[in-house]
Amino acid sequence: MKVVDTPIKLKLRHMAYQVDFDHPVQKGDLIAGTKDRHYQVDLSEDVLNRYAVRTIVITDLQGNQTQIVQRVHFVRIVWVDAVTGLPIIPLESVDWQTLNTKSIWNAVSIPQIDGYQAIITDTDTGQQLISIDKQTPSATNNQTINVIYQAKTGQRIINYVDENDNVIGTQTVTGDINTMVPVKLNLPKTGSWPTKTISLTALRSRPPISQLTFWLFIGWLRKHHSCARLRGRSTLEIR
Known part of the structure; x- marks a missing residue:
């Protein structure tokens, strides 16, 4: 019997060691x-853990700031070749995973102030947002959002009418809601007129058309226009 040697091929793999995010x-x-094998790369806590952070800064009318900070914790596990001391998969190719089940930034409700509009701005992009919604960030996401308040504006229409309720002139007044706006009355006749102050407090987020009606004695004005005063009645109609 002839004896034949049959080659045996062995494929050896280096031992690998798992480095967990909580054991840097x-x-x-x-x-x-091992007895004499050492890690050739730094696998510290910062390398294995990362936080996607959204910071919301709300500035009130007095300039006081409130911060809301939202964090999503990402981790990764690295396998290291026990012979070379290097990661088997390059670090930049190791996927990040969210820790536990919290993987979102929650939606945030912005406090409302009567007569003011909240201006919400993403400081990184300069984009103005309608609201702060729920969002699923990636491990490389960070975001800062600023919230300030801007007074809403409204209009009133002043109608000047004669004793027969005929409109003989109009004037539009614009100003911030919930403020007192000084108005120089633009009366139909020439002359020196006092400055009046009109409140826009009654206006809301969608300002209704408001009319302030002055009833004027036309004949009296024609005779005494140089020192005339408003006489009769004034009414404020909001609709």
């Missing part, structure tokens, strides 16, 4: 299970 190691540390 430093470059030069001894690899567990």
Whole structure:
């Protein structure tokens, strides 16, 4: 019987060691299970853990600021070749995973102030937002949102009418809601007129058309226009 030697091929793999996010190691540390093998890269806590942070800064009318900070915790696990001391998969290719089940930034309701509009701005892009919605960030996302308040504006229409309720002139007044706006009355006749102050307090987020009606004695004005005063009645109609 002829004896034939049959080659046997063996494929050897290096031992690998798992480095968890909660058990970081430093470059030069001894690899567990070996006598003289050391990590050749830094696998510190910062390398294995990352936070996607959204910071919301709300500034009230007095200039006081409130911060809301939202964090999503990402982690990664790295397998290291126990012979070379290097990651088997390059670090930049190791996927990040959210820790536990919290993977979103929650929606945030902005406090409302009567007569003011909240201006919401993403400071990184300069984009104005309608609201602060729920969002699923990636591990590389960070976001800062500023919220300030801007007074809403409204209009009133002043109608000047004669004793027969005929409109003989109009004037539009614009100003911030919930403020007192000084108005120089633009009366139909020439002359020196006092300055009046008109309140826009009654206006709301969608300002209704408001009319302030002055009833004027036309004949009296024609005779005494140089020192005339408003006489009769004035009414404010909001609709």
